[in-house]
Amino acid sequence: MAVVSVDKNVEALSFTIVTEFDAGVERVWRIWEDPRQLERWWGPPTWPATFPSYDFTPGGKAAYYMTGPDGTKAHGFWTITAISAPDHLEFDDGFADEHGEPVDHLGTTHATVTLEPLGGRTRMTLTSVFESQEQMEKMAGMGMEEGLRLAIEQIDALLAEAANA
Structure with missing residues (x-):
């Protein structure tokens, strides 16, 4: 996987990371739709994620938590739009x-996640839009960029493992 670009746009209150993978779009899509695969990469290696509930439908909800090295749990949720x-x-x-x-x-x-085919490869663009500049700064201070980079770096191994199975 290569991180193609990272863009922090304060005016648009957005953070975008673009990556490329050696797998087709349908395969990369499965790392989002399957909660067991999502658990393998959503969260940095030292803060792995667990998704106890995952309704992958428009309007569906997902509950997750990431467990830190000391056992601390950071809980989160998604609402699929x-x-x-x-x-x-x-x-x-x-x-x-x-x-x-x-x-x-x-x-x-x-x-917003978009997957684009690149002749057997896939470009994934993940954009997060914040409610305010204050929230954007707070998330940056919590290590969002580094955490997301570390999380995404786990995807190649997951894709390669499935390709060789």
């Missing part, structure tokens, strides 16, 4: 408490 398989997904992503209830003071981000 749009799906056009196998190349477009949108969801609202936010923090939650231990009961899965949204933590409003941290707000939500709106994520």
Whole structure:
């Protein structure tokens, strides 16, 4: 996988990361639609994710938590807002408490994922749009960019493993 670009646009309140994978669009799509595959990469290696519930339909909800090295759990949720398989997904992503209830003071981000074919390869563009500049700065301060890079770096191994199975 190659990170093609990273763009932080303060005026648009957006963060975009573009990557390319040695797998077709349909295969890359499965890392989003299958919660067991999503758990293999959503979250940095030291903060792996668990998705106890995952309704991958428009309007569906997902609950997840990432477990840190010391056992700390950081809870989150998704609300799926749009799906056009196998190349477009949108969801609202936010923090939650231990009961899965949204933590409003941290707000939500709106994520858009697009997959484009590149002759047997796939370009994935993931854009997060923030509610405010303050939220964007807070998320940056929490290590969002580094965490997302580390998470995405796990995808190649997952795709290669499936290709060799």
